[in-house]
Amino acid sequence: xxxxxxxxxxxxxxxxxxxxxxxxxxxxxxxxxxxxxxxxxxxxxxxxxxxxxxxxxxxxxxxxxxxxxxxxxxxxxxxxxxxxxxxxxxxxxxxxxxxxxxxxxxxxxxxxxxxxxxxxxxxxxxxxxxxxxxxxxxxxxxxxxxxxxxxxxxxxxxxxxxxxxxxxxxxxxxxxxxxxxxxxxxxxxxxxxxxxxxxxxxxxxxxxxxxxxxxxxxxxxxxxxxxxxxxxxxxxxxxxxxxxxxxxxxxxxxxxxxxxxxxxxxxxxxxxxxxxxxxxxxxxxxxxxxxxxxxxxxxxxxxxxxxxxxxxxxxxxxxxxxxxxxxxxxxxxxxxxxxxxxxxxxxxxxxxxxxxxxxxxxxxxxxxxxxxxxxxxxxxxxxxxxxxxxxxxxxxxxxxxxxxxxxxxxxxxxxxxxxxxxxxxxxxxxxxxxxxxxxxxxxxxxxxxxxxxxxxxxxxxxxxxxx
Amino acid sequence: xxxxxxxxxxxxxxxxxxxxxxxxxxxxxxxxxxxxxxxxxxxxxxxxxxxxxxxxxxxxxxxxxxxxxxxxxxxxxxxxxxxxxxxxxxxxxxxxxxxxxxxxxxxxxxxxxxxxxxxxxxxxxxxxxxxxxxxxxxxxxxxxxxxxxxxxxxxxxxxxxxxxxxxxxxxxxxxxxxxxxxxxxxxxxxxxxxxxxxxxxxxxxxxxxxxxxxxxxxxxxxxxxxxxxxxxxxxxxxxxxxxxxxxxxxxxxxxxxxxxxxxxxxxxxxxxxxxxxxxxxxxxxxxxxxxxxxxxxxxxxxxxxxxxxxxxxxxxxxxxxxxxxxxxxxxxxxxxxxxxxxxxxxxxxxxxxxxxxxxxxxxxxxxxxxxxxxxxxxxxxxxxxxxxxxxxxxxxxxx
Ligand SMILES: Cc1cc2nc3c(=O)[nH]c(=O)nc-3n(C[C@H](O)[C@H](O)[C@H](O)COP(=O)(O)OP(=O)(O)OC[C@H]3O[C@@H](n4cnc5c(N)ncnc54)[C@H](O)[C@@H]3O)c2cc1C
Numbered sequence: 056x057x058x059x060x061x062x063x064x065x066x067x068x069x070x071x072x073x074x075x076x077x078x079x080x081x082x083x084x085x086x087x088x089x090x091x092x093x094x095x096x097x098x099x100x101x102x103x104x105x106x107x108x109x110x111x112x113x114x115x116x117x118x119x120x121x122x123x124x125x126x127x128x129x130x131x132x133x134x135x136x137x138x139x140x141x142x143x144x145x146x147x148x149x150x151x152x153x154x155x156x157x158x159x160x161x162x163x164x165x166x167x168x169x170x171x172x173x174x175x176x177x178x179x180x181x182x183x184x185x186x187x188x189x190x191x192x193x194x195x196x197x198x199x200x201x202x203x204x205x206x207x208x209x210x211x212x213x214x215x216x217x218x219x220x221x222x223x224x225x226x227x228x229x230x231x232x233x234x235x236x237x238x239x240x241x242x243x244x245x246x247x248x249x250x251x252x253x254x255x256x257x258x259x260x261x262x263x264x265x266x267x268x269x270x271x272x273x274x275x276x277x278x279x280x281x282x283x284x285x286x287x288x289x290x291x292x293x294x295x296x297x298x299x300x301x302x303x304x305x306x307x308x309x310x311x312x313x314x315x316x317x318x319x320x321x322x323x324x325x326x327x328x329x330x331x332x333x334x335x336x337x338x339x340x341x342x343x344x345x346x347x348x349x350x351x352x353x354x355x356x357x358x359x360x361x362x363x364x365x366x367x368x369x370x371x372x373x374x375x376x377x378x379x380x381x382x383x384x385x386x387x388x389x390x391x392x393x394x395x396x397x398x399x400x401x402x403x404x405x406x407x408x409x410x411x412x413x414x415x416x417x418x419x420x421x422x423x424x425x426x427x428x429x430x431x432x433x434x435x436x437x438x439x440x441x442x443x444x445x446x447x448x449x450x451x452x453x454x455x456x457x458x459x460x461x462x463x464x465x466x467x468x469x470x471x472x473x474x475x476x477x478x479x480x481x482x483x484x485x486x487x488x489x490x491x492x493x494x495x496x497x498x499x500x501x502x503x504x505x506x507x508x509x510x511x512x513x514x515x516x517x518x519x520x521x522x
Numbered sequence: 523x524x525x526x527x528x529x530x531x532x533x534x535x536x537x538x539x540x541x542x543x544x545x546x547x548x549x550x551x552x553x554x555x556x557x558x559x560x561x562x563x564x565x566x567x568x569x570x571x572x573x574x575x576x577x578x579x580x581x582x583x584x585x586x587x588x589x590x591x592x593x594x595x596x597x598x599x600x601x602x603x604x605x606x607x608x609x610x611x612x613x614x615x616x617x618x619x620x621x622x623x624x625x626x627x628x629x630x631x632x633x634x635x636x637x638x639x640x641x642x643x644x645x646x647x648x649x650x651x652x653x654x655x656x657x658x659x660x661x662x663x664x665x666x667x668x669x670x671x672x673x674x675x676x677x678x679x680x681x682x683x684x685x686x687x688x689x690x691x692x693x694x695x696x697x698x699x700x701x702x703x704x705x706x707x708x709x710x711x712x713x714x715x716x717x718x719x720x721x722x723x724x725x726x727x728x729x730x731x732x733x734x735x736x737x738x739x740x741x742x743x744x745x746x747x748x749x750x751x752x753x754x755x756x757x758x759x760x761x762x763x764x765x766x767x768x769x770x771x772x773x774x775x776x777x778x779x780x781x782x783x784x785x786x787x788x789x790x791x792x793x794x795x796x797x798x799x800x801x802x803x804x805x806x807x808x809x810x811x812x813x814x815x816x817x818x819x820x821x822x823x824x825x826x827x828x829x830x831x832x833x834x835x836x837x838x839x840x841x842x843x844x845x846x847x848x849x850x851x852x853x854x855x856x857x858x859x860x861x862x863x864x865x866x867x868x869x870x871x872x873x874x875x876x877x878x879x880x881x882x883x884x885x886x887x888x889x890x891x892x893x894x895x896x897x898x899x900x901x902x903x904x905x906x907x908x909x910x911x912x913x914x915x916x917x918x919x920x921x
Contacts, residue, residue, distance in 0.1 A: 391645035396638075457660055459635075484635045484662060 056187070060084045062387060063177045063190040065169040065332070068095020069102075069373040070364025071196030072153050072162075074380030079160030081388040086188055088179050090168040093153045096198050096365075097373040098146055100218040105241055107142040108221065109404050112248030116406075124443070133249055135225050142221075171195075171333045175359055192359045192387045195339070195347060196380065197332060199325040199365035206293040207233065207321050213301050214294075217242065220320045227251050227318040231303055233291045235262040239322035240405045244278065248406070253283040254314065256291045256305055263403065267415045269430075270466040273447050274405050294319065327366045342368070351393045353383040361387065372401055398462075400478040402471035407447045410474035413462030413481050416452050426461060428452045429510035433467040435517045436506075437498035444468035451477075451487065451507040458487040458511055469500050476504055487511035524599035525574060529583075531591050532561065532568045532828065538590045538674075539563040540697065541583045546596075550578045558596060562697055566828045577601045584653060586696060588674055636663040647672040698793035698824075709855035714891040717850040718903050724866055725881040727913045734807075734917070741808050748786065748840055749810035751863055753916040754909040756782045756803045759836060762902045766835045768856040769893055776893055785837035785854055786814055788821040789844075795821045796854055798834040807917055838863065851888045858893050861906065862886040885910075 064075040067089035075087040092099050118128050157164050165188075167181030177188040201216040203209055211219045217238050228251060232243040235257030247253040255262070255278070262278070262285065263271040278285055289307035296302075300317040327346050334341070338357040340348045346369075347355055347362035355362050361383040364376030378394065385392035400412035419426035432448040433439035447467025453460050463477035480490055490508035495501050509515045529539055539561040546558055557569040580597040583589045634641070634651045635658075643665055644651035654671045656663035695703060709715075727750060738745040759766040759782060766779045782803040785796040797817035799810060820826045837854040840863045851862040862885065869882040885906065889899045909915060 391642070391648070393645060395641055395645075397633075459660075483637050 057176075057189050058086075058187065059189045060086050060163075061190065062086070062192045062194060062384075063088060063169070063175075063188050064194040064196060065171075065177070066095060066196035066198055066328075066364070066366075067093045067153075067164070068196060068198045068364060068376060069097045070198070070366075070376030070380045071095065071194065072157065072380075073377040074194050074196060074363060074384045075162045076156055076160045077381050077384035078387065079157070079162040081384060081390075083384075083388065085161070086163045086165055086190075087157060088165050088167065088169040088177065088188075090166070093150050093157075093164065094146070095196075097376075098149055098153075100221060102373050103146055103149060104142050104221045105217075105238075105245070106404055107145050108138065109241060109245045109248075111138045111141075112245040113406060115250075116248045120443075133226065135223075135249070139222070139224065169332070171337055171360075173337055175337075192361065194353075194380070194383050194387075195332065195334070195355070195360065195362040195366060196364045196376070197328040197366045198376075199327050199371060201321070202324045202326050204233065204291075204321050204323060207291065207319060209321065213296065213317075214319050214321060217320070217322055220318070223318070227316075229300070229316045229318075230254070231256070231291070231301075231314070231316040231319045232322060233319065234322040234324070235259075235285065235287075236264060236322060236324070237403050239320065240274065240278070241403065242320060242322070243283070244405050247278075247281060247283055253278070254316070255283060255285045256289045256307075257285065257287050258290060260288050262287070263409065266403075266409060266411060267417075267450065267464045269448075269450065270409055270411070270464050273407060273466045274403075274409060277407060277446060278405075291319075325365065325371055327368075329366060344368075351395065352386040353379055353394070354386070370399060370401060372399065375399055396482065397484075398478055398481040400474045402474060404471060407444065407467045408470035409464075409466045410470035411462070411464045412474050412478045413460070414452055415462055415464060416450070419452050419454070419461050423454060423461075425455045426452050427455050427458065427511055429507055429515075431503045431507040431510060431515075431518060433500075433503060436500065436503050438500050438502065439468055441498065442468055449473070449503040449507045451504070451511055453487045453511050460485055460487055460490065460508075463504070463507075465503075467500075467503070473500055473504060476501060524579065524597060525576070526594040527558075527573060527596045527598060528592050528594050529561065529589050530570065532563055532570070538588050539568075540588045540700070541585050541595070542567060542697065543585060544581060545569075546572075546578050546581075548578050548581055552576060552578060552598065563828065566826045566831060567824045568827070572598065574598060582655075586694065587653070590674075634663055635661060636668075640665050640668055644668045698790055698795060701795075702793040705855065706852050709853050712855055713853055713858075715850075715853055715888050716891050716896070716899075717886055717888045718899050719848055719884060719886045720903050720907050722883050722885055722907045722910050723871065723880050724883045724910055727910055728866065728881045730913045730917070738808060738811065743808050743811040744815065745808070745811050746814070747842075747863070747866075748814050748838070749807050750910065750913055750916050751838060751840070751861070752784050752786075752799060752802050752810050752814075753807060754906050755784060755836060755838060755861060757909060757916070758902055758905045760803070761905060762898060764893060764898065765859045765889075765902055767858050767893065768835075769858065769890070779835040781833070781835060783833050783835045785831075785834035785857070786817065787837060787839035787854075788818050790821055790824070795826060795831065796834060796837055797821055797826055797830045798832065800833070836860070841865070848884050848886055851886060853888050853890055858890040859899075859902075860888050862888075883910075 061083040062078050062085045064071045064087045067087050071087060075085050078085040115133060118131055121128060165179050167179035170178045175190045175193055177190060179186045207214050209216050220242055226246055226249045230246050230251045230253050232239040232255045235255045240262060243253045243255055261268050261271045262275045286305060286307040289305060292304040292306055294301045294303040297315060299315060301319055302313050302315050304311060304313050329345060339360055340356040342348050347367050349355055349362050349367045353361045353363050363379035363383050365371045382392045382394050398413040403409040416428040428450060430448045430450045433445045439445040450464045452462040460480045465473050487508040491505060491512055495505045506515060506517055510518060542560040542562050544559050546552055552572045553575045555571040558572045559570050561568055561570055576598040577600060579599045583595040589595060636651060640663060641651055649668060649672055651663060654663050654667050657667050658664045731745060734745055763778050768777045770777050784799045784802040787794055787796050799813050817830060834857060836857055837860045839851050841849055842865050849862050851860045853860045864884040866881050866883045868879050870877050871880045887903050
């Protein structure tokens with residue numbers, strides 16, 4: 056029996072489930088197909104579980120570091136199984152929330168693996184049974200998965216990907232992270248906080264490649280200060296299993312070393328989940344890197360087929376996936392929607408945190424031929440000092456003539472929360488003056504944004520003017 | 523001296539014009555009277571010459587934009603002179619902002635200085651926000667700018683260009699087609715139209731035209747059926763003055779025209795225009811033929827001038843060979859009637875109890891029932907039929 060529906064959404068990550076809910080709200084008969092769990096990578100193996108564990112790690116370190124302000128503790132015991140159980144409760148609570156939202160918005164969730172055939176026919180296989188769905192439109196939201204290194208194939212025990220590393224039942228003693236990007240540093244940092252000895256190998260000459268080098272440098276130094284070993288311009292060549300774990304061969308600046316680790320996390324990037332979907336049979340074109348080609352309205356090259364989220368290309372961010380999901384839903388309903396955002400914020404939950412939106416200073420110089428950039432250090436922030444988190448700064452980039460805000464890069468306490476004000480400023484086309492003239496309550500961290508803006512217009516109060 | 527050149531009044535009553543094509547660009551040297559821009563107003567296209575020599579300092583109206591008479595469209599001065607007006611928001615301050623590196627190029631709307639809500643409004647109204655002139659600080663496009671732009675243009679542009687193939691193609695409603703859309707809708711909105719159809723035996727007319735052909739050629743004209751139809755219409759109009767009229771709604775008066783200016787619908791390929799044969803009652807058959815040919819030529823090459831299309835009192839649309847047995851023509855408002863002439867076919871008809879083959883054509887007449895009642899319409903139609911069936915009365919003054 057073929058079931059006729061308006062829209063089939065494939066994949067229930069933050070792209071797919073948000074799109075399905077919006078479609079439901081707009082009155083479309085929508086089926087959401089998921090082969091694993093509602094919430095996708097974000098809820099089950101990404102944003103949420105990693106942030107839960109990161110919070111636990113941070114708290115543990117804060118407790119241990121309390122001595123300086125007179126809060127001595129001895130014998131902090133970490134029961135990681137309990138930590139994991141708490142993490143799962145958080146995840147499950149959010150999943151049941153999504154389930155309820157789907158129900159209430161008339162979205163029908165079907166579990167199984169989807170395959171698309173010509174004529175917008177979607178076949179969903181679930182343990183032998185197949186359900187056939189005939190749709191007017193299809194939204195592909197199948198996400199992405201970790202890239203595997205041939206020299207370090209995942210085994211789920213010693214060589215881990217970002218999924219299995221979040222499900223360990225105990226904190227590894229010695230952890231090697233291959234890839235000093237967002238995922239590697241977030242998870243590596245978390246285990247470091249919980250007691251692991253951390254080693255990071257990064258191919259490029261800075262951690263967090265692609266981020267403002269000054270910002271990355273602050274993160275790099277804090278990792279070192281807490282005892283991590285970070286090899287830059289380095290590579291992991293291979294490994295042998297040993298009695299206690301693995302012996303990995305690392306090469307840095309033409310020197311080869313072999314070091315022992317209990318676990319290895321390979322976090323060198325992600326690739327799109329496009330294979331096995333049948334996209335090649337229905338005229339959906341991929342770009343050179345294998346992502347589905349889409350336009351500003353999330354249309355693929357095949358009529359009536361849309362793609363959103365990780366599978367439609369980087370940046371791999373849950374909020375980007377969700378926004379695209381809403382756009383696709385609205386376009387399907389003939390509403391005038393498009394991805395026309397001026398900026399896409401992103402956050403890294405290391406300690407200190409990093410958050411950025413808009414152009415970096417270097418990009419602004421390259422694309423616009425010039426800009427002004429000013430920094431406000433958290434050292435000068437009353438609130439940061441009272442939180443004992445004064446490492447880092449806010450860097451603001453504005454155009455040279457009118458001082459419109461082009462980018463904001465924050466490394467420091469609660470950067471992930473601070474960035475939204477900057478994103479709003481950029482979306483609104485605000486100038487540094489607009490931000491400087493907006494009163495910010497004292498003492499708070501967002502004052503740092505105001506101060507950076509004041510520096511741009513040449514009137515900083517709490518820093519000295521550069522000569 | 524900097525001259526802020528404003529769109530001049532290119533003909534009586536013209537309030538706005540669409541910028542069709544700029545012949546100059548910023549930085550060009552222009553001499554006095556050199557054509558600057560092609561502007562399309564109420565169905566005519568005019569070239570506007572430069573009022574002085576100098577350098578083009580700025581161009582303030584984009585091609586395709588509809589501007590009101592009196593709006594500055596170009597600034598001419600000497601090199602290095604400054605202008606107070608600015609055409610574009612500084613694109614630098616906003617362009618390319620900004621998504622972290624690997625993201626595809628930012629959307630076009632994202633490079634315009636406007637808030638997200640304003641950008642969405644533009645999409646809702648089907649406007650490309652990049653085409654909207656911002657009046658705000660730094661060229662910011664405000665919500666008001668978008669609304670103003672929307673009401674100034676009935677034209678709808680693609681809201682967002684899709685690099686990937688979509689399901690439809692969107693063609694901006696511009697030029698002749700836009701005028702056609704406006705005037706046809708206006709006509710149907712305003713008048714109470716009804717159509718009368720009749721069959722005409724044009725066998726004699728066909729023969730007459732054949733006989734006149736050589737003579738016409740000698741006089742350098744190609745004679746079609748249209749001049750005969752015009753002749754018939756003018757004669758009938760003289761007998762039925764309410765058909766050569768318009769209704770002055772405001773004053774509640776019927777205006778009876780004493781001129782017989784007959785509009786002739788011409789298909790330009792881009793839409794319909796209706797150039798006017800002026801004083802048709804005073805013209806000979808061959809003059810009419812010449813006049814029709816001239817105007818059709820001008821229409822097809824977009825060279826019609828405002829005078830060519832103004833002041834019509836009655837219109838004829840000759841669908842002839844283009845097909846269709848019948849049509850219900852739409853009145854060329856504010857006129858009160860229009861005649862449609864259809865193709866001539868050989869048909870069997872009954873004459874004196876015998877079936878004979880004759881040349882038969884259909885005519886369709888639409889009337890504005892606010893002024894013309896059915897009986898008058900019937901009589902007028904019969905009168906035209908009669909004259910087309912007995913064409914001899916149409917040709918007294920041939921040349
Ligand atoms: C460790 C980690 C931490 C992260 N932290 C953050 C963060 O802090 N902030 C942030 O913004 N982003 C974060 N991300 C990235 C974020 O998780 C992704 O960008 C986001 O999940 C992408 O959403 P999506 O809807 O495109 O796809 P996904 O979340 O990948 O969901 C795709 C879904 O489709 C299903 N699927 C695939 N193929 C089929 C098929 N054939 N049939 C049926 N179902 C199918 C999958 O099972 C999956 O559930 C993190 C990622 C990782 C790995």
